[in-house]
Amino acid sequence: EAEVAQSPRYKITEKSQAVAFWCDPISGHATLYWYRQILGQGPELLVQFQDESVVDDSQLPKDRFSAERLKGVDSTLKIQPAELGDSAMYLCASSRALDAKKETQYFGPGTRLLVL
Amino acid sequence: EDQVTQSPEALRLQEGESSSLNCSYTVSGLRGLFWYRQDPGKGPEFLFTLYSAGEEKEKERLKATLTKKESFLHITAPKPEDSATYLCAVRYEGAQKLVFGQGTRLTINP
Numbered sequence: 001e002a003e004v005a006q007s008p009r010y011k012i013t014e015k016s017q018a019v020a021f022w023c024d025p026i027s028g029h030a031t032l033y034w035y036r037q038i039l040g041q042g043p044e045l046l047v048q049f050q051d052e053s054v055v056d057d058s059q060l061p062k063d064r065f066s067a068e069r070l071k072g073v074d075s076t077l078k079i080q081p082a083e084l085g086d087s088a089m090y091l092c093a094s095s096r097a098l099d100a101k102k103e104t105q106y107f108g109p110g111t112r113l114l115v116l
Numbered sequence: 117e118d119q120v121t122q123s124p125e126a127l128r129l130q131e132g133e134s135s136s137l138n139c140s141y142t143v144s145g146l147r148g149l150f151w152y153r154q155d156p157g158k159g160p161e162f163l164f165t166l167y168s169a170g171e172e173k174e175k176e177r178l179k180a181t182l183t184k185k186e187s188f189l190h191i192t193a194p195k196p197e198d199s200a201t202y203l204c205a206v207r208y209e210g211a212q213k214l215v216f217g218q219g220t221r222l223t224i225n226p
Contacts, residue, residue: 006159031212048212055212104150105162105214107152107159109158110159
């Protein structure tokens with residue numbers, strides 16, 4: 001069964017450092033999402049791509065966060081500089097998006113970030 | 117403001133003790149309600165999608181139902197392996213993103 005891949009699974013960094021997370025969606029899925037999940041809360045969308053284009057980044061803190069999906073397949077989410085409040089689980093999800101309003105989003109295992 | 121609220125926040129049951137989890141929503145133009153299961157340290161695992169009031173879906177010991185204002189996840193004769201956090205999410209008109217509730221942490225004691 002195809003799965004969404006993410007790496008690394010865990011990342012510890014010091015504040016003010018740069019960190020990057022990678023996501024490879026399920027093959028053939030045109031829509032890719034990055035969510036942030038704080039412990040004890042539900043995931044919140046950071047950015048959504050349709051192929052290589054950003055569809056929604058209204059909740060992305062653009063002063064420190066950036067995301068790209070250059071070839072419309074895998075994606076990278078970057079934080080620079082990291083702050084203590086960025087400690088969270090970063091989840092990637094994908095969907096086929098033939099009819100996005102009815103498509104199920106499938107999640108990867110996540111990257112747990114700890115900022116010291 | 118569009119909102120999704122789950123209750124209770126945590127639920128502890130004995131093995132075999134059936135119960136229900138609630139997800140209430142206040143969104144304009146529901147375009148789908150999703151249930152996910154999340155184990156500690158892992159990503160959410162898709163369970164069900166419901167699109168219209170009156171719709172029901174079942175999978176093993178789980179059954180999801182939907183009304184115009186809320187959804188229930190019924191757990192029948194649960195086992196310890198059903199212990200997890202159950203997340204509810206909605207997609208509303210004009211958006212593709214999911215808006216999640218805070219989850220219900222379910223513990224089944226043997």
